[in-house]
Structures are given as C-alpha cells and as structure tokens.
Amino acid sequence: MLVDLHEQLRALRLVLQLRDVLLHRAPVRHGGPLPRRTGGAALAHLLDRVGLPPGAHAVELGCGPRGNLVLLAQRVGPQGRVVGVERRPEAVGRARRATLDNGAVVEVRHCDARSTGLPRRAFDLVAATMILFITPRPEEVVAEAVALARPGGLVVFQEGDIVAHTCDPPLAAWERLLEALHHHARQRAIDVHVGRRLPRLLRGAGLVDVHVEAxxxxxxxxxxxxxxxxxxxxxxxxxxxxxxxxxxxxxxxxRAALEQHLADSDTTVYSPMYVQAWGRAPSP
Ligand SMILES: C[S@@+](CC[C@H](N)C(=O)[O-])C[C@H]1O[C@@H](n2cnc3c(N)ncnc32)[C@H](O)[C@@H]1O
Structure with missing residues (x-):
C-alpha cells in the first residue's frame, strides 16, 4: 500500500514537472502563482473565434485545481452552467475554492473523465487541457468528451508534444537526455507526444470539422x-x-554539458510544441 502511494507520488511529481515543461512554464517556485501563458489564453482565443454564447453549458475534463473554470464561467454568465471534472480529491477542493473566490458558479465533480456520469449530448462545449498525456488510453477520455457534447457542440483538447523541444547547434547530451526522458515517461504510460495525435483522436471519436493549431x-x-x-x-x-x-x-x-550549452547565448532553444485541436459533435 505504502509502496503504491510512493509510486503515485513520484508519478504525480513527474506529471507536474512535465506539465511545466510542456506548458512552457517556469520551474515551480514557492511563494508565487504560476503564470498562465498557454492553456487559458489559448482556449480564450479559440472561444473568441468560434464563440460560446451566454447561457451555454460547458464542461472541463481534468480541470485540476483551477483549470479554465473561471474563464468558462465568465463566458457563459449567470444563465449558463459550468461543470469541472477531476479525479484527485485535493484538486477538487482547490478548484471549488478557486471558483468561489472568483465569484464563479461552478460545479466541480469528483469523478473519472472517462466515465463522468454526466448527461449525454448535453454540453455546448467540452474542453480538456493537458490531461491526455497522463492518461494511458486517451481515446477513452475523447470518447466521453464526444458523448457529452450536444449535436453541433464544440470539443476542444489542448496538449503538449515534446517533439519541438530542441536546440541549435545540436548537442549529443541533449538528445541522450531526451531519449532517457522518453523512456522514463513511456514506462509510466505517459505519452510526451500525445499532442500530435489530437486530430486523429478527435476524428476517430467521430467529431467533424476538426481543426488543429500548433x-x-x-x-x-x-x-x-x-x-x-x-x-x-x-x-x-x-x-x-x-x-x-x-x-x-x-x-x-x-547535465553539465546541457547547462553549458544553454548558458551560451548563441544557442537557439525551441520550446515543446503546444497543440490545440477542436471539432464538432455530428448533428443527426
Ligand atoms: C496536468 S493537470 C492539468 C489541469 C488543468 N486542465 C490545467 O490545464 O491547468 C491534469 C489534471 O487532469 C486530471 N486527470 C487526469 N486524468 C484524469 C481522469 N481520467 N479523470 C479526471 N481527472 C483526470 C489530473 O488529476 C490533473 O489534475
């Protein structure tokens, strides 16, 4: 039991660190909030383009301790409905407090994103950011997302892909460290390349009018x-x-060779790729 807990904590630490790298965030520091430069901003930008009307019903799968719930509540307004889905109890509690502190009316459910128990074909928007890369069978989350969307409803996923994380001039140490990182992640069913698979996953789940940006x-x-x-x-x-x-x-x-290379101002460093893909649930 204790061993399981220890393993889970180690996996969670890896997930949080990977998320920071994939989301282009600074390493976690104590004493201040993390800047949100990608997830919420990218979703807001998409909603500006495709629209989410006041009164709409939205759900976020794997919302974590905050996710995009406040953004969604602001968009749908008091006549709308926002539901967050999260499997970690402490994140559920934090998400409830964070939304309350922001005056947003949001229901946060403690359940699995693969089987939420929420009404089928009921939501105008189903969103999920940075959840598939820690999910062993991501197609199950995508299938649930599609089942929750009303006909014509919008489903959007945002994930990272470490593929673009490279440097010039090339460095052998960089390649070896990344290879070891991939191996480590694969052992724990973490797919650091899930971002590139998003359009295929969305089409495979039956969504139409699928778009992708990276x-x-x-x-x-x-x-x-x-x-x-x-x-x-x-x-x-x-x-x-x-x-x-x-x-x-x-x-x-x-590690030392990597540090030296990064310290050289002539080294160009590319961030991991951030992928946003969305589609519509088919109308009957
Ligand atoms: C990397 S965090 C991202 C949180 C949030 N979406 C954001 O972008 O800030 C991933 C979250 O998804 C949750 N999660 C992963 N798989 C899940 C599942 N099957 N059901 C519910 N929550 C899940 C994790 O517990 C974690 O809080």
Missing part, C-alpha cells in the same frame, strides 16, 4: 523557461539513470 516558441537566454529541461532532469534525479544512462556520473556529465 506552435513552438523560442526560449531566449535569461528566460526562465530555458531552464525547464535541466529543472526536469533535477526533479527526476536518479530516476533518469537506467538502461540509457547507466551511471550517476554519466548523468551528471550530460
């Missing part, structure tokens, strides 16, 4: 985000040592 950013010298990869490596520590990097000293050498 972007990467430059992590300039002096920008906190540039240290995301070393921070992730530090967070994983010895866990990264394994078949691909057998010894601690080898890991330390690779």
């Amino acid at each position: 972007r990467t950013r430059i992590q300039h010298p002096g920008n906190d985000r540039r240290s995301g990869l070393p921070a992730l490596i530090d967070a994983l520590g010895d866990e990264l040592a394994g078949p691909l990097i057998p010894t601690r000293s080898e890991l330390a050498e690779l």
Whole structure:
C-alpha cells in the first residue's frame, strides 16, 4: 500500500514537472502563482473565434485545481452552467475554492473523465487541457468528451508534444537526455507526444470539422523557461539513470554539458510544441 502511494507520488511529481515543461512554464517556485501563458489564453482565443454564447453549458475534463473554470464561467454568465471534472480529491477542493473566490458558479465533480456520469449530448462545449498525456488510453477520455457534447457542440483538447523541444547547434547530451526522458515517461504510460495525435483522436471519436493549431516558441537566454529541461532532469534525479544512462556520473556529465550549452547565448532553444485541436459533435 505504502509502496503504491510512493509510486503515485513520484508519478504525480513527474506529471507536474512535465506539465511545466510542456506548458512552457517556469520551474515551480514557492511563494508565487504560476503564470498562465498557454492553456487559458489559448482556449480564450479559440472561444473568441468560434464563440460560446451566454447561457451555454460547458464542461472541463481534468480541470485540476483551477483549470479554465473561471474563464468558462465568465463566458457563459449567470444563465449558463459550468461543470469541472477531476479525479484527485485535493484538486477538487482547490478548484471549488478557486471558483468561489472568483465569484464563479461552478460545479466541480469528483469523478473519472472517462466515465463522468454526466448527461449525454448535453454540453455546448467540452474542453480538456493537458490531461491526455497522463492518461494511458486517451481515446477513452475523447470518447466521453464526444458523448457529452450536444449535436453541433464544440470539443476542444489542448496538449503538449515534446517533439519541438530542441536546440541549435545540436548537442549529443541533449538528445541522450531526451531519449532517457522518453523512456522514463513511456514506462509510466505517459505519452510526451500525445499532442500530435489530437486530430486523429478527435476524428476517430467521430467529431467533424476538426481543426488543429500548433506552435513552438523560442526560449531566449535569461528566460526562465530555458531552464525547464535541466529543472526536469533535477526533479527526476536518479530516476533518469537506467538502461540509457547507466551511471550517476554519466548523468551528471550530460547535465553539465546541457547547462553549458544553454548558458551560451548563441544557442537557439525551441520550446515543446503546444497543440490545440477542436471539432464538432455530428448533428443527426
Ligand atoms: C496536468 S493537470 C492539468 C489541469 C488543468 N486542465 C490545467 O490545464 O491547468 C491534469 C489534471 O487532469 C486530471 N486527470 C487526469 N486524468 C484524469 C481522469 N481520467 N479523470 C479526471 N481527472 C483526470 C489530473 O488529476 C490533473 O489534475
């Protein structure tokens, strides 16, 4: 039991660190809120374009301790309905407090996004950001999302893909560390490439009019985000040592080479790719 708990905590730590790297966030620091530069801003931008009218019903799957619930509540207004779905009890409690503090009327349900028990074909919008990359069978979440959307309703997923996270000039240590990271994630059923699969997952679940957008950013010298990869490596520590990097000293050498490369202002660093894909539930 204790071993299970320990494993779960380690997996959660990896998830949080990966999320920060994939969302281009600075490493977690104590004493201040994390900036929200991608998830909410990207969703708001999409809703500006496709519209979410006042009075609409929206649900966010895997909302975490806050997610996009306040944004959605602001968009649908007092006549609308917003439901958050989250499986971690502490995140449910925090999401309830965060929405209350913002004066938003939101129902946060403690349940699994793969089987929410919510009414079928009932929501104008189903949104999920950064949840599939920690879900072993992501198609199950997508299927539930599609089942919740009313005919013509909008389903949007936003996920990261570490593919774009690269540098120039190339560095052998970078490649080896990323390979070890992939291996580590795969062992824990974490797909650091799920972003690229979104259009296929959405079409496969029966959505129509599927669109996708993706972007990467430059992590300039002096920008906190540039240290995301070393921070992730530090967070994983010895866990990264394994078949691909057998010894601690080898890991330390690779880490040092990475640090030196990042410190060089002539090194161009590209962020992970951020993918937003959306589609409509088919009308009968
Ligand atoms: C990386 S966090 C992202 C939180 C939020 N969507 C955001 O963008 O800030 C992923 C969240 O999804 C939740 N989650 C993952 N799989 C889930 C599932 N099957 N059912 C419900 N929640 C899930 C996790 O507990 C976690 O809080």
